Amino acid sequence: MMLMKKNPIICMFTLLILFQACNVLAFSSMNVKVEIIKATKKSNIIDPQLKDLADEITPVLNYTGFTLAKKSEQKLASGQNSEILLSSKRILKLTFKGFEEEQGRLLVEILEKKKKVFHTILLLVDKGFVLIGGPSYEDGVLLLRIRAEFE
Numbered sequence: 001m002m003l004m005k006k007n008p009i010i011c012m013f014t015l016l017i018l019f020q021a022c023n024v025l026a027f028s029s030m031n032v033k034v035e036i037i038k039a040t041k042k043s044n045i046i047d048p049q050l051k052d053l054a055d056e057i058t059p060v061l062n063y064t065g066f067t068l069a070k071k072s073e074q075k076l077a078s079g080q081n082s083e084i085l086l087s088s089k090r091i092l093k094l095t096f097k098g099f100e101e102e103q104g105r106l107l108v109e110i111l112e113k114k115k116k117v118f119h120t121i122l123l124l125v126d127k128g129f130v131l132i133g134g135p136s137y138e139d140g141v142l143l144l145r146i147r148a149e150f151e
Contacts, residue, residue: 029077030096030104030124033147034084036070039063040140053145057131063140075151081107086142089113090135094146097121104148110135124148 037050043065046054050066058064074082076096084092090112097105103123110118112135122130127149134142 027099027104027126027150029075029151030106031073031075031149031151032082032094032096032106033149034070034072034092034094035068035145035147036072036084036086036092036134037143037145038065038067038069038137038140039143040065040067040138042139053131061133065140066143069142086110086134087137090117092144099150102126104150106146106148108132108144108146122146126150 035050037047037053039061041063046066047068049068054066070084072082072084074094076082076094078096078098081093081095084094086092090110093107093109093111095107095109097107099105100123103125106122106124108118108120108122109116117135120132124130124146125148127147129145129147132144132146134144136142
């Protein structure tokens with residue numbers, strides 16, 4: 001009580017820090033949405049669901065056609081993992097590693113014939129997404145758009 005009377009600014013600052021710490025600790029899982037997108041230079045067809053993405057990345061990547069190959073959504077608690085089939089030879093493995101400050105840590109691996117060919121840890125913000133240029137596929141490449149919502 002004495003602290004509040006002496007210095008209300010310090011008290012408010014302390015409460016703000018406690019509120020932010022509780023807010024981060026309140027999350028216990030991550031809802032992960034994955035879109036597997038086929039990008040090609042041999043087509044100008046753009047899936048209507050990908051128009052916003054295509055407008056943004058076409059000048060950078062030089063791909064002109066974008067097709068949504070697959071969508072996946074899963075809720076992961078800390079330590080849980082999920083596997084998504086990319087092709088007959090490739091699997092995308094996602095492992096939720098928990099929260100660090102205001103970010104969720106997601107281990108992303110691509111396995112080809114059960115051998116790890118890609119491995120990274122993403123630091124995702126709530127309602128944010130990351131776009132990963134994936135492996136070659138048919139006449140183009142696969143792009144992985146990974147979104148996160150904290151719960």
